[in-house]
Amino acid sequence: MTTRRTHRLRHGDSAIGVGRTRLPLGTFYVAVLALLYLPITVLFVFSFSANSRLSFPIEGFTFDQYAGVLADPSLLGAARNSLVVAAAAATAATVLGTLVAIATMRFRFRGRTALLGLAVLPLIVPFAVMGVAIFLLLVTLGIPKSLLTVALGHTVIALPYATLIVLARISGLDPALEDAAMDLGASYPMALRRVVLPLMRTALIASWLTSFVVSFDEVALAVFLVGGEPTFPVMLYGRLRFGGQLPELIAMAVLLMLITVGLTLLALRLRRSPA
């Protein structure tokens, strides 16, 4: 009898794939992290520096820039605009994405694949093209550019993410749950509202948060659609190109970063939790 050498996997062994060769993957991960955090650390340090220009060496420590943020109405206005636009786009994208997900996962109808494809298709259109396209729509219909048009544009680019996140959740739900609710006398919309939507709660929140973050930092599309009132990234883009008071913008960005970072962590937590 011949014995063949086998590479047994111990239980809990991480030696799936290249495990035993022990490539320094952990070191690589840490190096990537270091490169990612370096610029953020630089920004954080400069938000407290007394330099008037963004250059080394750092000349002193101050809270002036944070005070400057509070005294600058245009800066606060831009930040508020970004929050409003992102919240509106996230809400619309999540509602529409949920409708698409329910319709395509619970019904067989002509054009089902086409609807799903259409909802995900904005993912493959470069933002410059999408910006031009919606801009031409506004021109043709004679709609003035404003924060509303930015929010509408952001709904389109957030919809694929919203749809895919909700779709992943609803495909794991047993359709018999709705049938049971309807056997007990619920109409179909009521079964959706009282049974299906509550079970999808975390996916809906994750979809909203993801869409929010997609919109909040977006500038390439917004530049084509924005009116007189800028969002924060649009204002930042303008000042980075033509020069302007950068230190206060950095302080504002650090504050806004705290919001997006918090929302990202929350979305991540919800996506990983079972419900």
Next chain:
Amino acid sequence: MLGRRGTLPVLVGPPLVWLALLFVAPLILIVAFSLRPEAGVVSAGEPWNPSLVQYGKVVGTPAFLRLLGVSALMALGVAVVATMLAYPVAYFLAFRARARATLFLALLLVPFAASYLLRIMAWKLLLGPAGAVNSLLSAAGLIGEPLDLLLYSRGAVVITLIYVWIPFASLPILASLQRIERSQLEAAADLGAGPWTRFLRVTLPLSLPGALAAFFMVFIPTVGEYVTPTLIGGTGGIMYGNLIQDFFGRAGNWPLGAALAMVMLILTVIGVLVALRAVDLRRVAP
């Protein structure tokens, strides 16, 4: 009482109207504007005779075609390198990080939530003439004058974009790695496959759809970029997207800009259609 079937129009109606108005109609309008023969800022109301004049200009202008080629190559390079660098990161998260995987994933995604423009700004600060890298090099006596090749070049744009996309590119790869059944790897081990064979014959093929998704998730936004080239690349580092943006901005030639946008869109869609034959998008949802 509304039954199942009666509910369907309520579910399909709003997203269909929304997409028709804000996605399909605008794309049709690009086509329409690109077929107008005149130049400049045109008003939408006046009738016109469809013509391919603008496409003739795109194809007949070597500078446009060269920039299209350069941008496609830049996007290709950025997408390939970012995907290759993201793969080991995703692999680490999927198979090595174990209980702390969620924490390590969060650490990777936090910088992505920070303002993209300001992260770029911070790199300019580090790499620029008065930046940290040049200061260190000259303090160490290694260079006499500041190196300016770190900024305002195509190379700087490519490096910046690779850097920006790595966390994003790791997400679809991670999703595909997490779907791999452990039993398949155990079966390979039982049949005598060593670690490298298991990786090359089982793990890698099963994760290729995720890698391909990552490639396109980087390639598509990159090929249409104009913001990063404007800020990092300077006049010598502009991309095809800058042309489009310029014709709808200062240069003010909408029909030509629309034709340029259409050319990019058609080439992108062809690339994706070819790839979609290999990947099911729903399997790699981020």
